[in-house]
Amino acid sequence: MKIHTTRFAAIEIEPDDILFFRHGLLGFEDCRHWVLLADADNRAVAWLQSMQHSDIALPVVSPRRFVADYQVRLEPSDVESLQLTSAEQAYVLGVVSRDNEVLTMNLRAPLVINLDRRIGCQVVTTDSQPMQYELATLPTMLRRSA
Numbered sequence: 001m002k003i004h005t006t007r008f009a010a011i012e013i014e015p016d017d018i019l020f021f022r023h024g025l026l027g028f029e030d031c032r033h034w035v036l037l038a039d040a041d042n043r044a045v046a047w048l049q050s051m052q053h054s055d056i057a058l059p060v061v062s063p064r065r066f067v068a069d070y071q072v073r074l075e076p077s078d079v080e081s082l083q084l085t086s087a088e089q090a091y092v093l094g095v096v097s098r099d100n101e102v103l104t105m106n107l108r109a110p111l112v113i114n115l116d117r118r119i120g121c122q123v124v125t126t127d128s129q130p131m132q133y134e135l136a137t138l139p140t141m142l143r144r145s146a
Contacts, residue, residue, distance in 0.1 A: 001014070001015060003035070003049075005049055006054050006055040006057075007049070007055075008049070016118065018034070018051060018118065019033070019036060019048075019120050020033060020118060020119050021120045022119070022121065025095075025111070028050065028056060031050040032052070033050070033051035034120075035049050035051060036060075037057075045061055045096070048060050048095075048111070059095070059096040060093040060094065061093065062092065063094040066105065070107065072090075072110055072123065074090075074123060078121060081119075082112060082113075082117070082119055089114050089116055091112070091114075092111070092112055093111040093113070101137055108125050109122055109124050109125070110125070
């Protein structure tokens, strides 16, 4: 199937590529169907593209790539809704955002995806993780355009 996006133009995806988030994401509650796309220029980054809104694509990264001991503690209700039978089924991603000249990752509201079932949810943790983790400072020439 072909989807049209503002960031990636028209792309071909398989129906099995679609991820379902029952409650959407924080700030994007009406976006329940997403597809995860690789970034052609940076292997550390992927894009979570909304199927409902062609103009919504969120950069995501694996928190463990930057914070080796990062862990998410899920509530039993989250485990049940994700239909997880083992921890290995849980794929965790952090949403990247820009705060002035700094790129940050949200550690307190990660995305947890059961890739076998193609379902996910965004969980809000209550542990002692910092809210934002600084990934990089933008070079001067990119500060206006990023």
